[in-house]
Amino acid sequence: MTRKSLIICVFFAILALLPVVSDDSYIRHVSIVALLYAIVVSGWNVSLGFGGVFNFAHLAFFAIAAYATGILTKTYGFPSWMGVPIGIIAAVIASLIVCLPVLRLKGIYVILVTFGFGQLCLQFVLNQRSLTGGNFGFVQIPPLRVFGYSFRSDQAMGYYYLALVGLILTVVLINWFRSSPFGWRVAALRENEDYAVSRGIALARVRLATFAFSAIFPGAAGAIYAQYVRAASPDMFGFSFLTIALSMLLLGGVATVWGPVVGALVFAILTEVMTPLGPGRYLVTAVLIVAILRFFPKGLAGIPDGLATWRARSRKIDPAKGHGPNV
Amino acid sequence: MALLEVDGLTKSFGALVALRGVSFSLEAGEVLGLAGPNGSGKSTLFNMLTKIPTGPDAGDVRLDGQSLKNMRAHQIARAGMVRIFQTETDFGDLSVVENILVSMPSDSKPGTKAGRDAAMALLSEFDLDGMADQASGQIGVFDRKKLMIATALARQPKILLLDEPAAGLSKPEVAAMIELIRQINAKGIAIVVIEHVIPLLLALSEKLIVLNFGEVLARGAPRDVVRDPAVVEAYLGSVAEDA
Numbered sequence: 204m205t206r207k208s209l210i211i212c213v214f215f216a217i218l219a220l221l222p223v224v225s226d227d228s229y230i231r232h233v234s235i236v237a238l239l240y241a242i243v244v245s246g247w248n249v250s251l252g253f254g255g256v257f258n259f260a261h262l263a264f265f266a267i268a269a270y271a272t273g274i275l276t277k278t279y280g281f282p283s284w285m286g287v288p289i290g291i292i293a294a295v296i297a298s299l300i301v302c303l304p305v306l307r308l309k310g311i312y313v314i315l316v317t318f319g320f321g322q323l324c325l326q327f328v329l330n331q332r333s334l335t336g337g338n339f340g341f342v343q344i345p346p347l348r349v350f351g352y353s354f355r356s357d358q359a360m361g362y363y364y365l366a367l368v369g370l371i372l373t374v375v376l377i378n379w380f381r382s383s384p385f386g387w388r389v390a391a392l393r394e395n396e397d398y399a400v401s402r403g404i405a406l407a408r409v410r411l412a413t414f415a416f417s418a419i420f421p422g423a424a425g426a427i428y429a430q431y432v433r434a435a436s437p438d439m440f441g442f443s444f445l446t447i448a449l450s451m452l453l454l455g456g457v458a459t460v461w462g463p464v465v466g467a468l469v470f471a472i473l474t475e476v477m478t479p480l481g482p483g484r485y486l487v488t489a490v491l492i493v494a495i496l497r498f499f500p501k502g503l504a505g506i507p508d509g510l511a512t513w514r515a516r517s518r519k520i521d522p523a524k525g526h527g528p529n530v
Numbered sequence: 531m532a533l534l535e536v537d538g539l540t541k542s543f544g545a546l547v548a549l550r551g552v553s554f555s556l557e558a559g560e561v562l563g564l565a566g567p568n569g570s571g572k573s574t575l576f577n578m579l580t581k582i583p584t585g586p587d588a589g590d591v592r593l594d595g596q597s598l599k600n601m602r603a604h605q606i607a608r609a610g611m612v613r614i615f616q617t618e619t620d621f622g623d624l625s626v627v628e629n630i631l632v633s634m635p636s637d638s639k640p641g642t643k644a645g646r647d648a649a650m651a652l653l654s655e656f657d658l659d660g661m662a663d664q665a666s667g668q669i670g671v672f673d674r675k676k677l678m679i680a681t682a683l684a685r686q687p688k689i690l691l692l693d694e695p696a697a698g699l700s701k702p703e704v705a706a707m708i709e710l711i712r713q714i715n716a717k718g719i720a721i722v723v724i725e726h727v728i729p730l731l732l733a734l735s736e737k738l739i740v741l742n743f744g745e746v747l748a749r750g751a752p753r754d755v756v757r758d759p760a761v762v763e764a765y766l767g768s769v770a771e772d773a
């Protein structure tokens with residue numbers, strides 16, 4: 204076993220044992236939300252990080268999944284175990300719809316269209332009060348219950364492990380993606396679009412696939428979140444979710460498998476530790492992020508590489524050539 | 531029917547007419563040289579052929595008898611016409627071997643062991659197999675130029691468009707490049723090569739076209755074309771004596 208896979212095992216073992224060590228309901232809540240964020244941000248990393256496409260509809264996929272799960276299981280009586288599949292399907296469909304107008308757009312135009320899409324969804328939710336609950340949100344979503352086991356029992360232990368399993372699957376999937384022909388095509392388009400196209404890569408098809416793949420993660424997380432807090436609210440389309448997710452992504456490091464995971468968990472811990480500071484904690488967090496990115500432009504996930512380079516340089520040995528495989 | 535038939539290609543950028551009614555044809559396995567002063571429209575011609583970033587204002591291109599009018603850029607590459615760019619271009623964050631793998635058609639199964647073996651075999655033809663796992667953004671100019679040609683070959687083209695493959699190379703590297711291009715052509719791949727290096731053009735091409743202000747100034751056997759008074763005046767000047 205390599206040192207890296209050992210660290211990964213220890214990391215997940217700690218997460219798996221956490222509920223045994225503490226059954227504090229507040230800690231439980233914070234950790235479930237952090238795990239879900241890690242899943243959402245990992246998905247965003249596919250389009251924004253690996254793909255280099257400024258998709259600002261990503262959190263809208265999360266919100267759409269939450270609403271779709273809530274409406275279909277409560278209003279239309281779908282069984283609660285179908286929540287995650289419903290969320291994934293809804294998010295993937297939404298991602299294909301928003302992708303169509305941006306198939307061949309670049310940079311700022313992509314931001315404009317994708318962000319506009321989220322606002323459009325928000326207006327829809329606010330206007331279709333009878334379907335969505337409007338301003339007040341969609342409440343009393345049936346919780347997840349499988350074979351008579353309620354995921355809410357034992358301080359929502361079920362949701363915790365569901366989110367943890369979700370995160371493990373996420374890491375496995377993204378790790379596969381990164382070194383698959385699909386992942387190479389996505390990276391090639393990010394690195395040089397003209398060159399990629401000149402080598403037969405179908406820009407539009409790959410971009411659609413990128414959006415659809417990236418939407419699986421907020422789709423699953425949105426469904427779990429809705430069933431866990433038993434509500435979907437219009438502010439899920441707002442700036443605060445988006446800003447938190449973006450901070451996590453930048454803090455952890457884009458285009459790496461572990462960046463979003465580490466970023467989400469560290470960010471969640473930071474905000475909790477600094478709760479006594481009140482609103483000031485956002486300022487402190489922002490300064491911390493800027494400081495970390497100043498010294499480690501690749502984010503937290505880039506620290507091992509960054510330190511290795513420094514150490515090599517101080518020993519006056521040629522630093523590791525190239526970026527090496529991303530952590 | 532020629533492998534490539536180019537008929538009346540015209541392209542303007544605002545008031546500037548970069549190409550005006552350029553026509554030529556290319557037989558399977560042939561090497562065509564393309565020369566001309568800076569700004570005469572050589573790279574633009576490649577852009578029009580491959581539709582990167584866009585196609586021509588007027589004129590038609592037929593590859594294997596099929597018009598490219600309704601094809602997108604990536605379909606042209608898949609149909610067998612693949613280019614290299616004038617400046618070294620690579621997928622910098624991908625490793626050298628991944629640059630090849632991502633350029634391979636899906637039927638070559640780039641995700642499998644067999645695909646990787648094929649990619650490594652291609653790299654070794656270019657002496658690049660030793661740096662297969664390095665990030666392609668980190669390797670030298672000559673190696674990146676070779677890698678760009680190797681990724682084009684990974685696509686299994688019928689026609690290779692080379693835009694100044696010898697630019698920025700040292701004398702021995704130019705010689706090596708000529709040899710490489712010869713070997714590629716020996717596999718039956720037709721080549722259009724843009725160059726300022728006259729000896730390279732003379733060594734490789736069977737036909738030579740000289741562009742000037744977006745129009746064909748002269749065409750024919752390379753040795754005749756470089757002695758054409760109009761060509762000497764517009765383009766070669768004293769260079770012709772060196773050749």
Ligand SMILES: Nc1ncnc2c1ncn2[C@@H]1O[C@H](COP(=O)(O)OP(=O)(O)O)[C@@H](O)[C@H]1O
Nearest residue numbers: 543546548566567568569570571572573574575
């Ligand atoms: N995208 C563009 N927009 C405006 N002008 C262009 C563009 N591409 C090329 N040109 C102009 O077209 C002419 C031909 O350029 P080019 O084909 O690159 O010449 P070269 O023969 O040196 O390869 C030049 O005058 C150049 O400035």
Ligand SMILES: [Mg+2]
Nearest residue numbers: 572573574616
């Ligand atoms: Mg040029």
